[in-house]
Each structure stands twice: as C-alpha cells, then as structure tokens.
Amino acid sequence: MPEYIHLKIKRQDGPKEPSRWEEFKIPYKPNMNVVSVLMELRKNPTNAHGQKTTPVVWDCTCLEEVCGACTMLINGKARQACSALIDQLEQPIKLAPLTKFPVIRDLQVDRQVMFEHLKKVKAWVNIDGAFDLGRGPRLSEHDRKVAYQLSRCMTCGCCMEACPNVNSKSDFMGAAPLAQVRLFNIHPLGKMDKNQRLDAIMTKGGITDCGNSQNCVMACPKNVPLTTSIADLNRQTTLYSFARFFNR
Amino acid sequence: MDLEKQHYFIRKLHSMSGVLPIGLFLMEHLIVNSFSMRGPEAYNNAVAVLQSIPFLPVVELLLIAIPIIFHGLYGLWIVYLAKNNVLSYTYYRNWLFYLQRVTAIITLIFVAYHSYTLRIANALFGLEISFNTMTAVLSNPWMMVFYIVGLLASVYHFANGLATFLITWGVTVGPFSQRVAVIVSGLLFISLSYIGIQALFAFI
Numbered sequence: 508m509p510e511y512i513h514l515k516i517k518r519q520d521g522p523k524e525p526s527r528w529e530e531f532k533i534p535y536k537p538n539m540n541v542v543s544v545l546m547e548l549r550k551n552p553t554n555a556h557g558q559k560t561t562p563v564v565w566d567c568t569c570l571e572e573v574c575g576a577c578t579m580l581i582n583g584k585a586r587q588a589c590s591a592l593i594d595q596l597e598q599p600i601k602l603a604p605l606t607k608f609p610v611i612r613d614l615q616v617d618r619q620v621m622f623e624h625l626k627k628v629k630a631w632v633n634i635d636g637a638f639d640l641g642r643g644p645r646l647s648e649h650d651r652k653v654a655y656q657l658s659r660c661m662t663c664g665c666c667m668e669a670c671p672n673v674n675s676k677s678d679f680m681g682a683a684p685l686a687q688v689r690l691f692n693i694h695p696l697g698k699m700d701k702n703q704r705l706d707a708i709m710t711k712g713g714i715t716d717c718g719n720s721q722n723c724v725m726a727c728p729k730n731v732p733l734t735t736s737i738a739d740l741n742r743q744t745t746l747y748s749f750a751r752f753f754n755r
Numbered sequence: 756m757d758l759e760k761q762h763y764f765i766r767k768l769h770s771m772s773g774v775l776p777i778g779l780f781l782m783e784h785l786i787v788n789s790f791s792m793r794g795p796e797a798y799n800n801a802v803a804v805l806q807s808i809p810f811l812p813v814v815e816l817l818l819i820a821i822p823i824i825f826h827g828l829y830g831l832w833i834v835y836l837a838k839n840n841v842l843s844y845t846y847y848r849n850w851l852f853y854l855q856r857v858t859a860i861i862t863l864i865f866v867a868y869h870s871y872t873l874r875i876a877n878a879l880f881g882l883e884i885s886f887n888t889m890t891a892v893l894s895n896p897w898m899m900v901f902y903i904v905g906l907l908a909s910v911y912h913f914a915n916g917l918a919t920f921l922i923t924w925g926v927t928v929g930p931f932s933q934r935v936a937v938i939v940s941g942l943l944f945i946s947l948s949y950i951g952i953q954a955l956f957a958f959i
Contacts, residue, residue, distance in 0.1 A: 584843065584844075669840070671838055671840050671849070671852065672837055672838075674837075676836050677836040679836075709763040710759070710762055710763065711759050711762040713762075713763070714763075715763055715766035715767065716836075718833070718852055718855075719852060719922050720848055720852035720853075721849070721852075722840070722844045722846060725844065725846050725848075734922075734930070735928060735930060737922075738922045739928050741924060741928075742924075742926075742928060743925070744763070744925070745925045
C-alpha cells in the first residue's frame with residue numbers, strides 16, 4: 508500500500524495571473540476520490556517541499572456526478588473530480604483547470620458561456636399562457652427514451668474541452684447545446700418552436716462548425732448521444748434550409 | 756453580402772463542393788489517367804477525347820477551377836480554426852479528423868503545383884499533355900514520390916470527406932450507419948489509391 512498520494516496541480520492565483528505547477532503529497536487512505544483528496548489538502552495546505560501554500564480552489568456541488576461543477580483535467584482528460592477514484596488513477600495525479608474556459612482561480616473555471624449557448628438556442632419549452640392549456644400531447648416511448656438520454660446532460664463542459672473545433676480561435680458552441688436543441692425539438696410542446704431553434708444553430712458557431720472528430724461523445728460522462736444528435740440536427744437543418752429557401 | 760448571415764450556406768457549399776463537383780472530377784481524373792496502363796496510344800487518345808469536349812475552358816473553369824479554389828481557400832480557414840488534440844484524445848475518429856486536415860494542406864500544395872506545371876503551363880506556354888510529358892515528369896524518382904504522396908493525400912481527403920459529408924448532410928445519423936460509411940470510405944481509399952498508383956507506374 509502506498510504511503511501517500513502524489514499530486515501535481517496546475518495553480519493560478521487569478522484570472523490574469525500566470526500559472527505554475529505545484530506538487531503535493533497527501534497521506535494515503537483507501538477509497539478516496541479527487542474531491543476528498545483536495546479536501547484533505549485544504550486542512551493543511553503544504554506542498555511536497557514542506558512549504559506553506561494557499562489552499563487549492565476548486566468547484567464542487569453534488570459529489571455524485573450529476574452537477575458537472577467539479578469538472579477538471581485529471582491526467583490530461585476532462586472528467587468530474589467526484590467520480591475520479593484515486594485507486595484507479597496513475598500517479599502522480601495531474602490536476603489542471605479546463606482549458607476551453609476562463610480560469611477564475613486554480614481549478615475553478617467560469618462556464619458561463621455554456622449558459623449563454625443554451626439561451627442562444629432557446630433550450631426551453633414555452634408553456635406560459637394566460638390560462639390553463641390542459642395536458643400536452645403524449646410522447647411516444649421511443650421519443651421518451653431518446654429525450655431521457657438527452658436530458659442527462661449536466662452542462663459540465665467535457666464535450667467542449669475534448670472538441671478540437673472549440674477553442675479561442677473559433678466560435679463553435681460545441682455539442683452540449685446542440686443536443687439540447689434535439690431534446691426540445693422532440694418535446695411535443697417544444698416542437699412548436701422547432702424552426703426558431705434551427706435558425707439559432709444555423710449561424711456562425713452553430714451546427715456547421717462541427718468537424719466530426721466525435722471526441723465529444725467519447726468524452727461525455729453521461730453517455731449523451733451527442734454525435735447522433737448532431738447528425739440528426741444536420742438532417743433537420745438540411746431539410747429546413749431547403750424548405751426555407753423554396754417556400755420563400 | 757453579410758458573410759455571417761450566409762455562414763450556414765457557405766459551410767454547406769464547402770461540404771457539397773468537395774463531393775460535387777470536385778470528388779466526381781477526382782474519380783474521373785484517376786480513371787482516365789489509368790489509360791496509361793493500356794500504353795501511350797490509349798492514353799493520348801483518352802487525353803484527346805477530353806480536350807475535344809465542347810466549351811472546355813468554361814467547363815474547366817466552372818466545374819473544376821472555381822470549386823477547387825473556393826474549397827481549398829475556405830478549407831484553409833477551417834484547418835486554421837481547429838486546435839488538434841490527437842495526443843490527449845487518441846480516438847480513431849479524432850485521428851481521421853486530424854488526417855483530414857493534414858491531407859488538406861498536402862493536397863492543396865500538390866494540386867497547385869500539379870495544375871500549374873501541367874494544365875496552366877499548357878494554356879500559357881503550350882506544353883503538350885501526352886504520355887511522354889508524364890514520363891519525363893515521373894522518371895525523376897523524387898517527383899514520383901511527390902506524386903504518390905499527393906495522390907494518397909487527395910484520395911484520403913476525398914474518401915474520408917465522403918463519410919463526413921454523409922454526416923454533415925444528415926444522411927448517416929446513427930452510430931451503425933456512420934461506421935458502415937467509414938468502412939466503405941476505407942475501401943474507396945484503397946481502390947482509388949490502387950488505381951492511381953498503377954496509373955503512375957505505368958508511365959515509367
């Protein structure tokens with residue numbers, strides 16, 4: 508049994524500060540995950556050289572891989588710290604903030620852009636009316652299954668992190684908001700605003716900026732069928748674009 | 756014209772132009788070139804038939820030159836926009852994506868050189884396009900290597916591009932059909948490469 512857990516953490520004191528790597532050695536306990544190691548580190552923030560340092564900043568909320576807040580690069584791959592078990596990781600364990608989002612401090616990043624994308628593509632169902640509209644139409648079992656898979660997206664950003672076409676040079680929104688367009692276009696009430704959502708993704712940074720590297724679907728911790736959704740939206744937008752032109 | 760507003764159309768045009776007409780032309784070009792395997796006379800006859808197409812300059816300009824220039828230049832911009840990460844995410848699809856961009860650059864350089872030294876030289880300086888001309892070019896071993904690299908790059912770019920074209924237009928939606936498309940595009944890559952290499956070696 509190892510005596511300690513060896514960590515290498517990419518630190519950054521603020522959004523515009525330079526980054527640096529700092530090593531830590533935490534006494535080993537079985538069955539830890541990256542979050543519990545970071546909590547342990549916080550009790551006594553001392554690096555591997557015995558120097559006092561600032562506690563490492565990171566985000567976490569649910570601790571059961573459904574909120575996406577603790578997403579970071581763990582040994583180079585984007586995943587959630589809460590479901591990354593120490594006993595299954597190769598040491599030294601390298602922790603770094605996501606690279607496709609602005610760093611706030613240490614491992615904490617600002618993923619506001621994902622919310623902006625959801626707003627841009629109108630990822631909601633309009634239900635508000637002046638009076639009770641009654642029950643909506645039923646969903647077929649097939650559509651319900653697909654919708655459930657899509658609804659598991661927790662906006663963690665793994666798909667954006669893994670995507671070569673999401674970067675500072677491009678405006679591509681990545682797979683997550685596109686899958687939500689598919690979800691709300693399946694919904695019986697959401698369908699009524701189908702074309703508005705398609706219009707929203709047929710723009711710069713939208714569906715056509717996907718390059719089919721298909722990293723997103725591999726990186727997704729919730730197994731959301733991202734590439735199938737993108738291809739399905741390719742079909743929806745292709746048909747819609749013809750209709751839009753020829754009906755004009 | 757507001758380019759941002761036309762973004763969807765331009766991207767779709769870029770995707771379409773790679774298959775129609777460029778991909779179709781590539782296949783026609785490789786098949787006609789393979790007449791070199793039937794000897795100088797057959798090859799020169801095939802070239803003569805092509806050169807006798809009515810309105811040839813217009814056809815070449817509209818169906819070959821302009822689509823290739825558009826696809827190539829806009830494609831360079833798309834290549835620039837990607838930040839490749841095959842070393843962190845080593846999935847085969849990511850490699851196909853990366854190779855698509857690598858072969859894009861090689862193909863662009865090759866096609867520019869190839870068309871300048873043959874078709875454009877023919878128009879400007881009256882260079883005769885014949886079996887002997889090609890033999891003279893390809894008897895230089897470095898030129899042969901350059902042509903083989905250019906051939907493989909352009910055939911890969913076309914075959915893999917065809918598989919992603921099917922995704923881009925919403926034909927292959929599910930993972931199974933997308934996998935079948937990759938296998939078919941692999942077979943297309945092998946057969947077109949075989950035809951092309953046989954045709955090249957027939958010149959020397």
